Amino acid sequence: MSDPCLPGEFEIIRRYFMQRQRDDAGIVLGQGDDCALLSPTPGCRLAVSVDTSLADVHFPLEAPAEAIGHRALAVNLSDLAAMGARPRWFVLALTLAEVDESWLADFAHGLYSLARQHDIALVGGDITRGRELSMTITVHGELPAEAGITRCGARPGDLLAVTGALGGAHGGLRAWFDGERSADNPLLDAYLRPRPRVDAGIALRDLVSAGLDISDGLLADLRHLCDGAGTGARLDAEAIPLAPGLVAALGADQALQAALGGGDDYQLLVALPPQNEAAARRALGGALHVIGHVTSEPGIQGVSLKSPGWQHFYNSASGSGAAPNGHGEHP
Amino acid sequence: MSDPCLPGEFEIIRRYFMQRQRDDAGIVLGQGDDCALLSPTPGCRLAVSVDTSLADVHFPLEAPAEAIGHRALAVNLSDLAAMGARPRWFVLALTLAEVDESWLADFAHGLYSLARQHDIALVGGDITRGRELSMTITVHGELPAEAGITRCGARPGDLLAVTGALGGAHGGLRAWFDGERSADNPLLDAYLRPRPRVDAGIALRDLVSAGLDISDGLLADLRHLCDGAGTGARLDAEAIPLAPGLVAALGADQALQAALGGGDDYQLLVALPPQNEAAARRALGGALHVIGHVTSEPGIQGVSLKSPGWQHFYNSASGSGAAPNGHGEHP
Structure with a gap:
């Protein structure tokens, strides 16, 4: 046997x-x-x-x-x-x-x-x-008992903030497909060894009105946050923090697209009442990036994905993807 | 996409x-x-x-x-x-x-x-x-807080008992491989739709010294119970309850072998201090089958598997099995 x-x-x-x-x-x-x-x-x-x-x-x-x-x-x-x-x-x-x-x-x-x-x-x-x-x-x-960040509490006027740089994992995935295997490539490392923001979530849980982790890509996950509250959002493209080395690797345009659509970064995206911004920044030792705000009008303004083909998961990048393989969505 | x-x-x-x-x-x-x-x-x-x-x-x-x-x-x-x-x-x-x-x-x-x-x-x-x-x-x-049946409390002199008939699932698996698909075949039903003994576990938890569910086969799981306590066991082959229709389907010898080695029956096997036997029988509405007792000498006496090839899982029955696929073992 x-x-x-x-x-x-x-x-x-x-x-x-x-x-x-x-x-x-x-x-x-x-x-x-x-x-x-x-x-x-x-x-x-x-x-x-x-x-x-x-x-x-x-x-x-x-x-x-x-x-x-x-x-x-x-x-x-x-x-x-x-x-x-x-x-x-x-x-x-x-x-x-x-x-x-x-x-x-x-x-x-x-x-x-x-x-x-x-x-x-x-x-x-x-x-x-x-x-x-x-x-x-x-x-x-x-x-x-009364704590916990959910997806459904965002209110118009809330700031939208992320806990760190985006796009790195997608840059790393592209590097992987280009044959890059170096342990020293920070983009590849971001893809292969994401750092879950556990401490940030605990530090922010009493300060934010809503939040989630960015697993499917900033825009896709922002849409979940908006859907959960019946709101929209306006983002400031200039304010979105890009992973170190991403612009050098992909160029400025593609780097922003990677941040918007790439997924797999596992930073947190939160909606934050403006009066809590200073406290949230202190709670994270400064590592809070305000990238826009929640609006009452539906839809996401200020940025857009140039290609609808951006997907965060490996099998789409490798050309065989068709099915639901997003991470971080909890049915 | x-x-x-x-x-x-x-x-x-x-x-x-x-x-x-x-x-x-x-x-x-x-x-x-x-x-x-x-x-x-x-x-x-x-x-x-x-x-x-x-x-x-x-x-x-x-x-x-x-x-x-x-x-x-x-x-x-x-x-x-x-x-x-x-x-x-x-x-x-x-x-x-x-x-x-x-x-x-x-x-x-x-x-x-x-x-x-x-x-x-x-x-x-x-x-x-x-x-x-x-x-x-x-x-x-x-x-x-203080309740719970574990695998490691059996003591020499404890009775060994099961909560229901054995071998049915293996009989059903054999019927499946023989092309049987009838919803009316109770053996096939025992294999495809096992009934977990949740109520029996709750009813017995304060009465038994050890127990587990029979997923790998009576002898294999009894070995876990003995290993957990440093004991042995003596079984009475005549007392082992066989699934209805099993003897008719397989003959008496093979029916006993199915009960000993077949697995997938998901009845409970418990070690029971003799003074708790009557209470346990009452707690289960009579459906308790004493099949032997725990001994201080290691090893299992009284019955044996005729063929070492008996395995409970599908891929061994279908001839492709090589790997660990037992159910119910919790590492």
């Missing part, structure tokens, strides 16, 4: 996915039983989100395994960041097309490194063998 | 996966934002488990869509049953190889029908397009 030289599910888990967790992680029972048993913080709400990452759809199969592990967790942490929730626990369902121990070690390294940075504990999982590599992660965070 | 005749992710979710939930389901914010926001019951622990179901690995791709939806949730609910947890919420990550609206409607029907039976609410999800159909479900249940 099984090749005795290949580790089975239990052995894979024991070798790569049972790293020690902090004693205060709220884990009554971790991996190894039918369920994990967790102790939620009294009075808190639980924020839950799930995202699947598929090889050659959401990331290149040939990407470094460590980056694949990082990225799979990062896109989920970004959903917690978008709510302002504190990360607590996650479970991982991993489907492997082959068992490659060196790949697994690197994948686990990328996953655990990011998990440690954000104090989120792996508490359970499932490993299956399939025809294509994929991973589905469900993250759990906590929020005080 | 996308075929305008095919619904996108949001439209699929709106049409099939946004059915109304009970008002008392503890959902502050359901589908549609970056995370679901949930209200855990004060003082309770959270039980979490994840399982992936892959087409032609865990179920036949050609199985009825309604049964695929039922089964994907059932195997996860069974993990909650194994802990004695009350089901609360689940999230669904669905990877579709194609978008077939009639299939989706049937799949959602099977999923929601079982969800309603067990009062578990769908609170979020992710839909992606991939090369093979799969679904990963993460379930969340609740338990009083």
Whole structure:
């Protein structure tokens, strides 16, 4: 039946996915039983989100395994960041097309490194063998009972702000398709190893009227924010922060288009009452970029995508895309 | 880009996966934002488990869509049953190889029908397009703070008992491979639509010393129970309840082998202090089958698998199996 030289599910888990967790992680029972048993913080709400990452759809199969592990967790942490929730626990369902121990070690390294940075504990999982590599992660965070950033509270007059530079991930994806593999390319790094803005979400959660993470592209996600509140928006193209190196790589026009349509940047986009701007700026140590404001008229004014073909996901960039593969949308 | 005749992710979710939930389901914010926001019951622990179901690995791709939806949730609910947890919420990550609206409607029907039976609410999800159909479900249940059935408490002298007949799912899988498709075949139904023993788990949780759900086969799962406690077991082959029709379908010898090795039955196997037997029997309305007892000597006595090739999962039965695809094991 099984090749005795290949580790089975239990052995894979024991070798790569049972790293020690902090004693205060709220884990009554971790991996190894039918369920994990967790102790939620009294009075808190639980924020839950799930995202699947598929090889050659959401990331290149040939990407470094460590980056694949990082990225799979990062896109989920970004959903917690978008709510302002504190990360607590996650479970991982991993489907492997082959068992490659060196790949697994690197994948686990990328996953655990990011998990440690954000104090989120792996508490359970499932490993299956399939025809294509994929991973589905469900993250759990906590929020005080009345807190939490939603998509539906933006009001006309609110400032629109982002927590960092945009377009870098799309620039990195283009670099990847151009054959660039250098670990020193900051654009490529932005694509392969997005930094979820967990601390920014927590810092902003009591100051903003609405927000989300930019996974589908600034304009697409802004549209979600407007739809959620029945509003429109006016953006100032000059104010949109572009990823360092993006203009040099793509030229000014394409750099702006990448910021507007590129997606995968995982910065936060928030609607902010003007009286909270100074406090929000202080809360982020200055890293807040006001890029426009919410309007009562519907529609987005001030900027536009030149080509409707801009899509954030890998399979559209590689020419085979047709289907819904956006990340960060939580049905 | 996308075929305008095919619904996108949001439209699929709106049409099939946004059915109304009970008002008392503890959902502050359901589908549609970056995370679901949930209200855990004060003082309770959270039980979490994840399982992936892959087409032609865990179920036949050609199985009825309604049964695929039922089964994907059932195997996860069974993990909650194994802990004695009350089901609360689940999230669904669905990877579709194609978008077939009639299939989706049937799949959602099977999923929601079982969800309603067990009062578990769908609170979020992710839909992606991939090369093979799969679904990963993460379930969340609740338990009083000191309650919960684990795998590691069995003691020598405890009775071993199961909550219902075994072998039916394996009989059904064999019938499927023999071309049987009748909805009236109870063995096939046992395989395609397993009934997770949620109520039995809750009823037994304060009476048993250990337990789990039988997903990998009685002997394989009994081994987990023994390993968890450093014990052995003696079984009485005559006492093992066989699924109705199994002996007629397979003959007495093969029927017993199916019960010992077949898996996928999702009954509970518990270790029970003898003084709790009467209470446990009452708690289950009589449906408790004592099949042996826990011994201090390691190893399993009294029965044996005649062929080591017995495996519970589809891809071994179909001849392509090599990898770890057991269900119900929670790393």
